[in-house]
Amino acid sequence: MSVTFAQGFQAAGVVAGISSHHGKRDLAVVVNQGPLDVVAGVFTPNRFCAAPVQWSRKAVQDGHLRGVVVNSGGANACTGQAGLEQSTQTAQELARLLEADAHSVAVASTGLIGELLPLDHVLRGVDDAFEHLDDGEQAGSDAAHAIMTTDTKVKTVEIQGSGFRVGGMVKGSGMIAPQLATMICILTTDAVVTPAQAQQALHQGTQTSFNRIDVDGCMSTNDTVILLASGASEVTPDIEEFNQAVAEACASLAHQIVGDGEGSSHDVDMTVIGASDERAALACARAVASSNLMKCAIAGNDPNWGRVISSIGTVPESIAPYDPNKVSVDINGIRVCDGGKPGQDRSLVDMTPRHVDIVINLHAGESQGTIWTDDLTHEYVRINSDYES
Amino acid sequence: MSVTFAQGFQAAGVVAGISSHHGKRDLAVVVNQGPLDVVAGVFTPNRFCAAPVQWSRKAVQDGHLRGVVVNSGGANACTGQAGLEQSTQTAQELARLLEADAHSVAVASTGLIGELLPLDHVLRGVDDAFEHLDDGEQAGSDAAHAIMTTDTKVKTVEIQGSGFRVGGMVKGSGMIAPQLATMICILTTDAVVTPAQAQQALHQGTQTSFNRIDVDGCMSTNDTVILLASGASEVTPDIEEFNQAVAEACASLAHQIVGDGEGSSHDVDMTVIGASDERAALACARAVASSNLMKCAIAGNDPNWGRVISSIGTVPESIAPYDPNKVSVDINGIRVCDGGKPGQDRSLVDMTPRHVDIVINLHAGESQGTIWTDDLTHEYVRINSDYES
Numbered sequence: 001m002s003v004t005f006a007q008g009f010q011a012a013g014v015v016a017g018i019s020s021h022h023g024k025r026d027l028a029v030v031v032n033q034g035p036l037d038v039v040a041g042v043f044t045p046n047r048f049c050a051a052p053v054q055w056s057r058k059a060v061q062d063g064h065l066r067g068v069v070v071n072s073g074g075a076n077a078c079t080g081q082a083g084l085e086q087s088t089q090t091a092q093e094l095a096r097l098l099e100a101d102a103h104s105v106a107v108a109s110t111g112l113i114g115e116l117l118p119l120d121h122v123l124r125g126v127d128d129a130f131e132h133l134d135d136g137e138q139a140g141s142d143a144a145h146a147i148m149t150t151d152t153k154v155k156t157v158e159i160q161g162s163g164f165r166v167g168g169m170v171k172g173s174g175m176i177a178p179q180l181a182t183m184i185c186i187l188t189t190d191a192v193v194t195p196a197q198a199q200q201a202l203h204q205g206t207q208t209s210f211n212r213i214d215v216d217g218c219m220s221t222n223d224t225v226i227l228l229a230s231g232a233s234e235v236t237p238d239i240e241e242f243n244q245a246v247a248e249a250c251a252s253l254a255h256q257i258v259g260d261g262e263g264s265s266h267d268v269d270m271t272v273i274g275a276s277d278e279r280a281a282l283a284c285a286r287a288v289a290s291s292n293l294m295k296c297a298i299a300g301n302d303p304n305w306g307r308v309i310s311s312i313g314t315v316p317e318s319i320a321p322y323d324p325n326k327v328s329v330d331i332n333g334i335r336v337c338d339g340g341k342p343g344q345d346r347s348l349v350d351m352t353p354r355h356v357d358i359v360i361n362l363h364a365g366e367s368q369g370t371i372w373t374d375d376l377t378h379e380y381v382r383i384n385s386d387y388e389s
Numbered sequence: 390m391s392v393t394f395a396q397g398f399q400a401a402g403v404v405a406g407i408s409s410h411h412g413k414r415d416l417a418v419v420v421n422q423g424p425l426d427v428v429a430g431v432f433t434p435n436r437f438c439a440a441p442v443q444w445s446r447k448a449v450q451d452g453h454l455r456g457v458v459v460n461s462g463g464a465n466a467c468t469g470q471a472g473l474e475q476s477t478q479t480a481q482e483l484a485r486l487l488e489a490d491a492h493s494v495a496v497a498s499t500g501l502i503g504e505l506l507p508l509d510h511v512l513r514g515v516d517d518a519f520e521h522l523d524d525g526e527q528a529g530s531d532a533a534h535a536i537m538t539t540d541t542k543v544k545t546v547e548i549q550g551s552g553f554r555v556g557g558m559v560k561g562s563g564m565i566a567p568q569l570a571t572m573i574c575i576l577t578t579d580a581v582v583t584p585a586q587a588q589q590a591l592h593q594g595t596q597t598s599f600n601r602i603d604v605d606g607c608m609s610t611n612d613t614v615i616l617l618a619s620g621a622s623e624v625t626p627d628i629e630e631f632n633q634a635v636a637e638a639c640a641s642l643a644h645q646i647v648g649d650g651e652g653s654s655h656d657v658d659m660t661v662i663g664a665s666d667e668r669a670a671l672a673c674a675r676a677v678a679s680s681n682l683m684k685c686a687i688a689g690n691d692p693n694w695g696r697v698i699s700s701i702g703t704v705p706e707s708i709a710p711y712d713p714n715k716v717s718v719d720i721n722g723i724r725v726c727d728g729g730k731p732g733q734d735r736s737l738v739d740m741t742p743r744h745v746d747i748v749i750n751l752h753a754g755e756s757q758g759t760i761w762t763d764d765l766t767h768e769y770v771r772i773n774s775d776y777e778s
Contacts, residue, residue: 048702048713048729078698080714080730113695114731221699292681292765300774306502309467310610313437324437325469340437341469342503376681377774378767385689385766 002140002156005167007190008033008230010133013146016125018118019073019111025146027125029094030186031067031133036231037104039065040198042206044223050077050113053222055087056106060226063195066104067094068226069126070147070184072171074111074118077221086119093126108184108224110149110171144169147184155256161245163235164191170253173260182220183210183257187249190233191242201246202227209250212282213258214289214373225250258372263379266298266356272312273368274361280320281369284360287311288371295376301351303331309340312360322362330359391529391545394556396579397422397619399522402535405514407507408462408500414535416514418483419575420456420522425620426493428454429587431595433612439466439502442611444476445495449615452584455493456483457615458515459536459573461560463500463507466610475508482515497573497613499538499560533558536573544645550634552624553580559642562649571609572599572646576638579622580631590635591616598639601671602647603678603762614639647761652768655687655745661701662757663750669709670758673749676700677760684765690740692720698729701749711751719748 003011011030019026032039041060043053059065069090076083091105098105109117133139144154151173159166172183193201206225227246237245258267270289275281288294288311297304308329312320329337334349336342356375392400400419408415421428430449432442448454458479465472480494487494498506522528533543540562548555561572582590595614616635626634647656659678664670677683677700686693697718701709718726723738725731745764 046699046702047704047706048698048716075695078695078726078729078731080728113693113698114726221695221702292769296770296774299770302774304502306464306467306610309437309502310435313435313610315436317436327437337467337503339469340467342467376770378770380681381685381688381765381767381770385685385691 001137001158001167002144002169003030003167003186003188004135004137004140005158006165006188006230008232009188010135011139011143012129012132012134013142014125014128014132016071016128017121018071018125025142026071026073027122027129028070028143028146029067029126029129029133030143030188030228031098032065032228032230034230036192036229037064037066038193038195038198038229039063040195040202040227042202042225044220046221048078048221050075050109050222051079051083051087052076052107052109053224054084055091056108056224059091059103059106064104065106065228066098066100068106068108068186069094070108070186071117071122072110072147072149074109074115075113075222076109076117077113079116082116086117089119090122090126093123094130097130106226110147110182110184110222113221147171151260153260155253155260157249157252159245159249161191161237161241164189164233164237166245166249168249168253170257172257183223185225185253187227187246189227189229190231191229192231192234192236193229193242197239198227198229201243204243205247205250208247209254212371213254214286214371255372258374263377263382264374265377266354266375268298268356268358268373268375269370270358270373271368271370272360272362274363274365275367276321276365277367278369281367282371283315283319284312284362285369285371287315289373292376298356298375299377303336303346303349303351305329305331305336308358308360309337320362322364326363328361332357390526390547390556391533391558392419392556392575392577393524393526393529394547395554395577395619397621398577399524400528400532401518401521401523402531403514403517403521405460405517406510407460407514414531415460415462416511416518417459417532417535418456418515418518418522419532419577419617420487421454421617421619423619425581425618426453426455427582427584427587427618428452429584429591429616431591431614433609435610437467437610439464439498439611440468440472440476441465441496441498442613443473444480445497445613448480448492448495453493454495454617455487455489457495457497457575458483459497459575460506460511461499461536461538463498463504464502464611465498465506466502468505471505475506478508479511479515482512483519486519495615499536499571499573499611502610536560540649542649544642544649546638546641548634548638550580550626550630553578553622553626555634555638557638557642559646561646572612574614574642576616576635578616578618579620580618581620581623581625582618582631586628587616587618590632593632594636594639597636598643601760602643603675603760644761647763652766652771653763654766655743655764657687657745657747657762657764658759659747659762660757660759661749661751663752663754664756665710665754666756667758670756671760672704672708673701673751674758674760676704678762681765687745687764688766692725692735692738692740694718694720694725694735697747697749698726709751711753715752717750721746
C-alpha cells in the first residue's frame, strides 16, 4: 500500500530509462490531492548536499507541497549549477501538470554521485507517471519499487491510527549512517495537521529511527525524508497519537533498512543501559555499532565481547562516564562479560538467529539508548566494490 | 636486525606454547645491556587498557627500564586483578634473571581479549628466552617473529644516524586505528639520550606515524610503543637528528603495518591540502580513510570520488571550514573532481597499482596532512570473522 495507504494520495512508479538496469522502474511520483497540502521535511546535514536536496529544502520551507518526484539511477550530486537546473526543471514539469507553482513540488534523487541525469528521460518519466497516477495498492507498490537502488527488498509501512492513517516507503540499504543515510523516505498521512505539527512529528520520528541506525557509518549527500499530509480523513488527531504513529512508521522503515543492510546476515540491536544520560548511551552504542571488527565477528557467529569492550573504551570519559571494572555485556541473553572481566562461557551464546541482541550495562546511571546495525560480510564488500566497475 | 641493530641490546624469540598455533614463536624478550637504561613509552588511550599496559605504564614512568617481555597468543585484557597479577609475575621473572627490580621490566601482550594467559608457559618462556638472549641478527629476527599475530609479514626497521643507530620491530595489521592500534612496537637506540629526550622523540614520532594510520578505525586495549636507549654508541646525537631518526623508524613501521593491513589489496595515501590548519586537514583525511564505502570502492579498483566527497561533507564546518564548490579531488594524478563537480573522466585513472594516492584540495588555506590506510576486501572480512570461530 505504501504511500497510497493514507487517503488523498495518488502515486505511480514508471520505467523512465534513467537506471542502467534495463527495464527497472526508476521514477516515482507522489501527489497530494488534499484538501490540505501540508508538508514537513528533514534533509542530510552533509555539506555536499545534492541539487535535489538544495531544491527541496526550499520547496518545503513554507510548509506546503503538492507533489514529489523521486528518481533512482542517478544522485544528481556534485553536479553544480547544471544539476540544480535539472532539479528545477523536473519540479517545473510536475508543477505544470498539476497547474501549480514549481516550489510546490519537491525532488529527490539517488544513485551515482557526480553525473548529471538524462533530463529528457526524467521529464518524459514525469509525464508518464502523471498519466498513471492512481490511489490503489498497485500504484503505491510501483512507486516503492521505483525508488530502490541496491535494495533487495521493497520497504513500505502502513499505520492505522484512530480515524487517520500513516503510510510510507523508503529506499536505503548501503551507506546508512549515524545521521540519516542514502535514504529517501516519503511518508503520507490523511490526518488534519498543521505544518508545525507535521514538522514536529517528523523531527521526533527521525531522531528515534533513521538517526539511530548505522550500517556503515557513511552519510549521504542525498538523504531526504518528506511527510505529506492531505487532511482527507477529516480527523484532527490527538497530537501525541499522531507523533507516535509517525515515529512508528519511521521506526518500521528504519528497521527494514537495517534488515536489508547490504549483504548482511545478522540484524543487531546494540543497547546501552545504565548510562549517565541518553547521549552517553548512544555514544557508546554507536562506537560499538560502527566497529568493523565487531561487525565481522558477528558475521562469523562469534560472540566476541572483547571487541565490544575495546569499542566502548574509545569513548571519552567526558562524554560517557563509567568505571571499566563495572561494565557488563550480554550477548543474546548470556552475560559474557561481568564487571569488566569474563562472565559466562561464550560458547553458551547462540549466534545462529538472524537477530542479535547486545546489551551493555555501564552501571553509571539510569539512561539508555539503542542503535540498530548489522554485520559486515563478504557480500557487503562485493556489492560495494562492484557498484560501478 | 630489528631490535638488535642498535648496540647494547640482546633479544630472543621462543616457542612458549601460549599461541594456539602449534610451534609458533610466541614470546620475545628484549634486554638493554647499557650502559644507560633509558626508556620512553606511549600507550593506548583505551579506557579498558589491558593488564600489561597498566603494569608497563608504571614501569616506564621513572624513565628507566632494563627489559621487556612481549607475548602473542593472548592479550591479557579485561582479566581483572588476576590478569594484573600475571603481568606482575611475568615482569618479576625477567627481573629475577636480570637481578633487577620488577619495575625495571615492562610487559606487552597481544591476542584474544578476556582470557588469562597460561602463566606457567609464559614464565618458562621467559626463562627459555633469557637462555637464548643474543645480540645477533637472528635473535632480532626471532623476537620480531614471536610478536606476530595475524601479521603476514615480519616488520622491522634499521636507521643509521651519525654515529648512532635506531632499530625496531612492530606487530599489527588488523584493528589499526586513529589512535595507535593493536600494535606493539619496541624500538631500541644506542644513542646517549636522557629519558626526557627519549620521551619527546617518541611522542613526536608516534604523532606523525602510528597516529596517522587507519586500517579499520578500531583502537586496541593493548597498544604499546616502547623506546629503549642503551647509550652504547657513546654518541650524544644532535637532538634534531635523533628525533628525525626515531620519527623515520616509526613512519617505516607504520607504513609496513598499512602494507600488511588485513587482507588489503591497496595501500592508500589520503592527503588533504589547502586546509585552514593541520587539524582540519587530518579530520577530513580521517573521515575519508575511515569510510567503508570508499575502502570497498578502492578494493574494486573504482576511483569513486563521490564517496570521497560524501565523507568530507560529514566533517563539521567548525572543524574544517571550506567551500564545497571549490574542492578538488585527484586520484592517482587525475583530477576527477574539480570545484565540487566532475573533472577529468574517471576512466583515465589507473587503479591497478597497489599504491593509491588521493589528494583532496580544500582551497581554504595552506595546511595539509596525510592519513595512511588500505582498502576493504573480502579477505579482511574472512580474517576477522574467522579469528576465533
